[in-house]
Amino acid sequence: MQRIPWSTILKSQPATLLPSVTIGALIWFCTPASDELTPTAIRILAVFVSCIFALITTSVDISLLVLTGLALLSLTHSFQCEDKATGLLTECRLCGEPNPLTGDPYKCHGAKESFHHSLEGFSSSVVWLIFAAFHLGKAVEVTQLGRRVSLLMIKMFGKRIMGLAYAIVFSELLLAPFVPSNTARGGGIVHPVVHAIATTLGSTPTHDPKVGAFLMLVGNHANLISASMYLTGMAANPIVLAKATQLYEGVNFDFLTWLTGSIVPALVCALALPVILRWSCGLSSDSKQRDEEEQGGSNGGAISNATTKFPNDGIVKHAETELERMGSMSGKEWQLCLVLLLCLCLWVTSSYTKLDATLVALLGILMLLHMGTMTWKDISKNTNAWDTLFWLGGFVTMAHQLSDAGASAFLGHKISSLIEQLGLPPVPFLAVSYFLTTFMFSSLSAHIVAFVGTFLDAGHALGAQPMLLTALLAYFGALSGCMTNYSTGMAAMYYAPGYVSRSKWFLIGFQLALFYLVVYFTIGMGWWRLLGWW
Amino acid sequence: MQRIPWSTILKSQPATLLPSVTIGALIWFCTPASDELTPTAIRILAVFVSCIFALITTSVDISLLVLTGLALLSLTHSFQCEDKATGLLTECRLCGEPNPLTGDPYKCHGAKESFHHSLEGFSSSVVWLIFAAFHLGKAVEVTQLGRRVSLLMIKMFGKRIMGLAYAIVFSELLLAPFVPSNTARGGGIVHPVVHAIATTLGSTPTHDPKVGAFLMLVGNHANLISASMYLTGMAANPIVLAKATQLYEGVNFDFLTWLTGSIVPALVCALALPVILRWSCGLSSDSKQRDEEEQGGSNGGAISNATTKFPNDGIVKHAETELERMGSMSGKEWQLCLVLLLCLCLWVTSSYTKLDATLVALLGILMLLHMGTMTWKDISKNTNAWDTLFWLGGFVTMAHQLSDAGASAFLGHKISSLIEQLGLPPVPFLAVSYFLTTFMFSSLSAHIVAFVGTFLDAGHALGAQPMLLTALLAYFGALSGCMTNYSTGMAAMYYAPGYVSRSKWFLIGFQLALFYLVVYFTIGMGWWRLLGWW
Helix, strand or coil: CCCCCHHHHHHCHHHHHHHHHHHHHHHHHHCCCCCCCCHHHHHHHHHHHHHHHHHHHCCCCHHHHHHHHHHHHHHCCCCEEECCCCCCEEECCCCCCECCCCCCECCCCHHHHHHHHHCHHHHCHHHHHHHHHHHHHHHHHHCCHHHHHHHHHHHHHCCCHHHHHHHHHHHHHHHCCCCCCHHHHHHHHHHHHHHHHHHHCCCCCCCCHHHHHHHHHHHHHHHHHHHHHCCCCCCCHHHHHHHHHHHCCCCCCCHHHHHHHHHHHHHHHHHHHHHHHHHHCCCHHHHHHHHHHHHCCCCCCCCCCHHHHCCCCHHHHHHHHHHHHHCCCCHHHHHHHHHHHHHHHHHHCHHHHCCCHHHHHHHHHHHHHHHCCCCHHHHHCCHHHHHHHHHHHHHHHHHHHHHHCCHHHHHHHHHHHHHHHHCCCHHHHHHHHHHHHHHHCCCHHHHHHHHHHHHHHHHHHCCCCHHHHHHHHHHHHHHHHHHCCCCCHHHHHHHCCCCCCHHHHHHHHHHHHHHHHHHHHHHHHHHHHHCCCC | CCCCCHHHHHHCHHHHHHHHHHHHHHHHHHCCCCCCCCHHHHHHHHHHHHHHHHHHHCCCCHHHHHHHHHHHHHHCCCCEEECCCCCCEEECCCCCCECCCCCCECCCCHHHHHHHHHCHHHHCHHHHHHHHHHHHHHHHHHCCHHHHHHHHHHHHHCCCHHHHHHHHHHHHHHHCCCCCCHHHHHHHHHHHHHHHHHHHCCCCCCCCHHHHHHHHHHHHHHHHHHHHHCCCCCCCHHHHHHHHHHHCCCCCCCHHHHHHHHHHHHHHHHHHHHHHHHHHCCCHHHHHHHHHHHHCCCCCCCCCCHHHHCCCCHHHHHHHHHHHHHCCCCHHHHHHHHHHHHHHHHHHCHHHHCCCHHHHHHHHHHHHHHHCCCCHHHHHCCHHHHHHHHHHHHHHHHHHHHHHCCHHHHHHHHHHHHHHHHCCCHHHHHHHHHHHHHHHCCCHHHHHHHHHHHHHHHHHHCCCCHHHHHHHHHHHHHHHHHHCCCCCHHHHHHHCCCCCCHHHHHHHHHHHHHHHHHHHHHHHHHHHHHCCCC
16 A cells, blocks of 8 residues: 655644644533533633634635534533533433532433434524625626616716725725625625726736735735724624624613724724725825826826826726616616615614614615516525535624633633733733734634634623723724735635735734724714714 | 516525414414414414415525514514413513402513524524534445445345345445434435446446436435334434433433334335335346346446446446555555444433433544644534524424413314314324425424424324334334435435436335335234333
């Protein structure tokens, strides 16, 4: 038999999982159980930590990790079961073992009850909101409505490069409440337009990439700002809301509250973004020169060298031509407009109508399907949506069980006592840690699901102002994606064409991270003080 | 504005739904509420009947119908809610309305609780078993293990046309316990082989179609017999088990019980099937002639005219060549064999290990993924599986709520009193009605989900022997698909090449239906009597 080289074995999937499995096993077998941390909580924690570690260190598919974790927990009966007699949550014991609540032998429902718990996440309405978000985004893409909006923006603002940048930013801010999947919005709608603009300006990754790089970065970071601005700006945002509502009685971070808190700091960031990026990309002097050239009357239509000939009317004319070629709004676009407006109205008024945000999104999809704006095939072939439904459903089960078993509160308590011992200011420390931990994640949603509960628990234990902490964690959930090119599918798509080198991407990311932190801790805090949030 | 012709309007999706909506509205608004049938039960019934009617009469996608039904029920709060104080089920009232159990104003959880109920079906383990079944079937297809099994069968039995037919039947019977999706098994594994055999024999729909027609019909009906023979033979079979266990304390139709009851009548049907079909297809005299020819020594290898030159060694040689070309079993095939055997062992022993059948299937998939036998992409691109997960999850919610609200029991009671009034024998009447109603359905699973509960309830009210009724309904669930070419995706695939005309397909279907009914009511009942089931 041929010998397999060591390097191949070390790169194989089981080998890359070894460190994660080791860490999990250490927690599983070596953590002492106590009143605070039950054996069930330890097991769930072990599987959870192991999953997250594998998520960061390996390229194994997230769905496979989650499924493995759930199967392991099911096999070992490591879920919290409801005691039928008292209605209290308890460990799912094996048949005949003493029930921890009553001392009687545990009435055995077999492994079935435990297994049934592992499927609970799939009926979580948050998971289905994200699922619905993917499909609304698909509709905006399929009907070309998103493309039209972007082209209109360019027609209006496209005379100067800064105008173009602001057009991209405003497209994002306008689309964000309607397209609750930031990847669908950025990757599916805005990115194709940004890429088309860059190419039209004669900027390619190999030839005169500066203008293209600037526009790509604007598109990427505008997407994250808009994602943080609205409750419906990113699919995972409602998870923060759900956890905060569960933890604090008075806190209800609904659509309007979310927007009220974010509108001032997010708009400041959005307005400053193109200016900062122009400076970071080294475009400032060039464009000044161009502005002067333009005022001098050099209004040449030829588009050959972006750096010297820009700005001109070419790109505006291009947008006009494209819009003319698209013709007037199609029936499907009108239908989609109607449905999206209706959804927006229902989301904004949900505190009065008591309609679940997920139900609203599903109703929107239903209307689109019945009117024939999109077909069921568009939905069933949207594999990203189904994939996300699967891994997020499983992840939500685990996070939920982690919380039920008290492990999340235990960790939060540990963090809070550390903060107390070191005498650190709790809210800034928690918020900044939350921001920086995103660096380890390849999915903003995964980061939020994994950490928001623990950090809110820690803040709760330290007596942090509920609204203040919730606001910071809510807004940082999306903003923190600025640091890397793998934080979300959208960032990967803007990075892919190659206008910006990896080192430059990370450098600019950290500049912006610093800027966001400063803005939210000064202007943001000031605004929330005015609102009476702390 | 151009006038749209009436014919177009009448064929449009909303127009075809009009009769279904009318029926639903009639039930919703005109049924008098009583103690037996609460307003909630009437609403759920209206939506359910309307969905089923639309399923039969329109071509609207089943997922869209289910989603519409669920949204309507959510919007009107038509679900059964659990009263937190007493733990009893009650209607979900609007805020402030009197609670039907206590008379106090209903403590309002908004529409959210009601909406949450509509997602319950998605954490049903039956739904996830079907989902897992699709993927196991995919693995059998992807690794080519299924193809190898069929080719081996042909190599062993393929000398005569009846030998080929029995090879197809035994392939199905052997694969059925391992590939719990009958469509994956029939459509994905066996059908391609059957089609290849027919073509190799020189039989096409236009030229000498008799042999091809015979083989296609054998493949189709062998699939249904094997689906009815094992609990894991068809994805929806466990639904019968779940409902029966819920209704009758002593009835546990697990893998072994199911097989014990079915083995005698199903094997009789399987053995008789090729003989009946040879007669129905008018092949009997031809093949006799051929057999004689063969004995006369005309062993020509040329395959040009199937009817005159068959049988010969050509097809056996073809199988041998194909098997040689496939080479020895690949690593992936061995891995799959191992996993399937393990799954089979765990399914067979599940009453001892207390492992959920779904967990076993998921563990199998997990092993395949970790060994690299299949990739997550194979799973996420298997849109049929996701689609089924969606509509079946929604359908299960509705069927479950129908049962919780008492509507299923009410209907069962109505049927049973009708049977009593007319003095009909309950078990045969229920079983035959159940068999024939499949005619209206385009999915065996949908038929089972829709009707098995009601028919078991009716039998329960009439005091029918539990095991007898359960057995008949369990086995007829798959067998009844023989009548039409649209009863399951598998049948549609065998019909599609066009070897058999639609009228011939239906005629032969009814002959077989009659045959199955006779066999199960004579040999089957006799066997179950021996087993002490009645």
